Amino acid sequence: MSTPSSWPLPPESIRFVLPRQMVSKLATHPLSEQLYPLGIGYYQLARGHEMRREQHDDFLLIYCLEGSGRVEYGTDRKRRIIRAGDLLVLPRGTPHHYWTDQRDPWSIYWIHFDGALSQAFIDQLALDPGSPLLPLGIHSRLVSDFEALLDTRQARHHLASYLHSANQLRQLMTHIALLRPLARQQQEESLDLEKIHSLMQARLHEQIDVDTLAAAVSLSKYHFIKKYKALTGTTPINHFIQLKIERACHLLDVTNKGIKEIAWAVGYEDAYYFSRIFRKMMGISPSQYRAIRLGRSSYVG
Structure with a gap:
C-alpha cells in the first residue's frame, strides 16, 4: 500500500x-x-x-x-x-x-x-x-x-x-x-439539501449548530430554518438528531460497545441524556433495543 x-x-x-x-x-x-x-x-x-x-x-x-x-x-x-x-x-x-x-x-x-x-x-x-x-x-x-x-x-x-x-x-x-x-445536472431545489445532509452525516460523532449549517449554504439562520422546514417538514436539528439515533441503532446492531461508548460515538458526552433522546425517538431505551436484537425481549413486551 x-x-x-x-x-x-x-x-x-x-x-x-x-x-x-x-x-x-x-x-x-x-x-x-x-x-x-x-x-x-x-x-x-x-x-x-x-x-x-x-x-x-x-x-x-x-x-x-x-x-x-x-x-x-x-x-x-x-x-x-x-x-x-x-x-x-x-x-x-x-x-x-x-x-x-x-x-x-x-x-x-x-x-x-x-x-x-x-x-x-x-x-x-x-x-x-x-x-x-x-x-x-x-x-x-x-x-x-x-x-x-x-x-x-x-x-x-x-x-x-x-x-x-x-x-x-x-x-x-x-x-x-x-x-x-x-453529475452536471443543475440543482432544482431552492436549498441544497444534499450538501446539508452530507455535512450532518460527516459530523454525527459531534455536535453541530444551525449557524454552521446555514453558513454552509450561505443563508442567514432564519431563512435557512424556514427553507429547510418548508422542504422537509421538520427542523434541521431534529433531522440531525434522527440521523444520530439511526447511527446509534446501527452501532447497537453490529458492535458490542457499551451504551456510554455508543453515546460518545454519536456526539453525546452524557450517556443518560443520550438514553433519554433515544427513548424519545425510538420509544424504547438503548438497552431494550439491544435486548430485542439479541432475542431477549420483544417490541410487544
Missing part, C-alpha cells in the same frame, strides 16, 4: 490502515480478491494536509466534502483545482502531489484499495481523458457509503467484517458510476 499521509490527526478526524495480515487474507479470499480496501479515513478541515508520492502502488479515491485544494499528477505534472463535491481518482502508477488550500481547508474522505478488478472499477467511472477529477456534487448517500466503510475499524480481526467491507467498497464504486451521468 502507498504510504498514507503523516498529517497530524486532530480528534475529529480518522485514519485507519487495515492490518497487513488481514490484507493478505483479503487478497486471496474468493469473496474479496477482486476488490478490497487497504486504508480508509476522514480528515475534517484539514489545514496543512499535503501528500506527495512518486511511486503509487495501489488505487486512491479522495472525496472533497467542503473546502478546496490542488492536485498535481502524472509525469507531465498537470494541475487541477479540487472543490467541494469533486472526487479525485488516482489509479496505480500515477505520481501525484495534492494539498489543501490554507485559507479554505478541505474536509475529505479517502480510501486506498486494490484487487484484480480495481482498474475495471476505475474504468467504469468514465473519467474525462487527461483529468483525475469527477465533479459529482455533494451526495449524502455517498457520504453514508464512506461512513459505512469507516466502520471497518471496529472489526478488529474478524475476517467476516472485512469481507463485508470489501463488498461495501464494490457498492461505493458502483454508486459513483451511477451518479456520474447526473
Whole structure:
C-alpha cells in the first residue's frame, strides 16, 4: 500500500490502515480478491494536509466534502483545482502531489484499495481523458457509503467484517458510476439539501449548530430554518438528531460497545441524556433495543 499521509490527526478526524495480515487474507479470499480496501479515513478541515508520492502502488479515491485544494499528477505534472463535491481518482502508477488550500481547508474522505478488478472499477467511472477529477456534487448517500466503510475499524480481526467491507467498497464504486451521468445536472431545489445532509452525516460523532449549517449554504439562520422546514417538514436539528439515533441503532446492531461508548460515538458526552433522546425517538431505551436484537425481549413486551 502507498504510504498514507503523516498529517497530524486532530480528534475529529480518522485514519485507519487495515492490518497487513488481514490484507493478505483479503487478497486471496474468493469473496474479496477482486476488490478490497487497504486504508480508509476522514480528515475534517484539514489545514496543512499535503501528500506527495512518486511511486503509487495501489488505487486512491479522495472525496472533497467542503473546502478546496490542488492536485498535481502524472509525469507531465498537470494541475487541477479540487472543490467541494469533486472526487479525485488516482489509479496505480500515477505520481501525484495534492494539498489543501490554507485559507479554505478541505474536509475529505479517502480510501486506498486494490484487487484484480480495481482498474475495471476505475474504468467504469468514465473519467474525462487527461483529468483525475469527477465533479459529482455533494451526495449524502455517498457520504453514508464512506461512513459505512469507516466502520471497518471496529472489526478488529474478524475476517467476516472485512469481507463485508470489501463488498461495501464494490457498492461505493458502483454508486459513483451511477451518479456520474447526473453529475452536471443543475440543482432544482431552492436549498441544497444534499450538501446539508452530507455535512450532518460527516459530523454525527459531534455536535453541530444551525449557524454552521446555514453558513454552509450561505443563508442567514432564519431563512435557512424556514427553507429547510418548508422542504422537509421538520427542523434541521431534529433531522440531525434522527440521523444520530439511526447511527446509534446501527452501532447497537453490529458492535458490542457499551451504551456510554455508543453515546460518545454519536456526539453525546452524557450517556443518560443520550438514553433519554433515544427513548424519545425510538420509544424504547438503548438497552431494550439491544435486548430485542439479541432475542431477549420483544417490541410487544
